[in-house]
Amino acid sequence: MKLEICAADIRSVLAAKSARADRVELCSALEVGGLTPSEGLIRTAISSGIAVNVLIRPRPGDFVYDESEVCVMERDVERAVQLGVNGVVIGALRQDGSIDMEICRRLMAKVGDVEVTFHRAIDRCSDILSSVEDVVRLGCCRILTSGGKYTASEGAEMINQMVRIAGGRLSIMAGSGVTSENVCHLIEQSGVTEVHASAKGQLAEMVSLRKIVSSM
Numbered sequence: 001m002k003l004e005i006c007a008a009d010i011r012s013v014l015a016a017k018s019a020r021a022d023r024v025e026l027c028s029a030l031e032v033g034g035l036t037p038s039e040g041l042i043r044t045a046i047s048s049g050i051a052v053n054v055l056i057r058p059r060p061g062d063f064v065y066d067e068s069e070v071c072v073m074e075r076d077v078e079r080a081v082q083l084g085v086n087g088v089v090i091g092a093l094r095q096d097g098s099i100d101m102e103i104c105r106r107l108m109a110k111v112g113d114v115e116v117t118f119h120r121a122i123d124r125c126s127d128i129l130s131s132v133e134d135v136v137r138l139g140c141c142r143i144l145t146s147g148g149k150y151t152a153s154e155g156a157e158m159i160n161q162m163v164r165i166a167g168g169r170l171s172i173m174a175g176s177g178v179t180s181e182n183v184c185h186l187i188e189q190s191g192v193t194e195v196h197a198s199a200k201g202q203l204a205e206m207v208s209l210r211k212i213v214s215s216m
Contacts, residue, residue, distance in 0.1 A: 001193055004194065015203050026041065035059065036055060042054055055089045056077055063093040097126030120146060142171035145173070146177070153177060160190045174196065187216055
């Protein structure tokens with residue numbers, strides 16, 4: 001079992017490391033769902049010694065991007081890789097709710113050897129299960145999802161179907177509303193081997209999550 005913590009500032013990164021989380025998803029502006037963090041934050045987070053996966057998202061709102069936004073994302077991916085990140089977190093959709101394979105392939109062409117997570121844009125897809133196959137074809141190593149619901153606990157059944165479809169070709173990581181109180185049940189229901197949490201509040205919640213996930 002792996003625990004990823006969403007971190008939007010260096011204090012959160014250091015707390016995640018202290019709690020022995022496996023990695024952080026680094027971003028800014030959590031209040032709008034997360035945006036690409038600054039270079040300074042990326043550098044400092046990497047220097048802490050924890051594995052850092054950087055969110056690549058140029059603006060809040062939907063995941064349908066125009067050419068100028070794609071160019072920004074390509075450069076952000078390139079820079080993150082140059083800085084030495086463990087991975088990047090991407091996603092792009094078409095107006096019809098399908099994954100924009102053209103844009104995603106352009107971003108994948110910039111990642112080099114780092115790992116790639118497809119983010120919760122998949123939860124806005126018109127057909128989540130068929131989209132899993134699209135992400136497999138892209139070559140991503142995992143999908144972050146709440147199963148199309150507001151929380152991962154609500155979407156556990158869908159997440160389990162995604163795990164079955166993935167068949168070990170990539171990891172399905174459950175995220176949204178994950179706490180130390182519901183993580184055991186979520187893992188048992190969904191069959192995931194990775195969970196993603198923001199662990200809002202005290203460090204004790206993060207430590208508790210780490211202990212529970214480790215025990216499973």
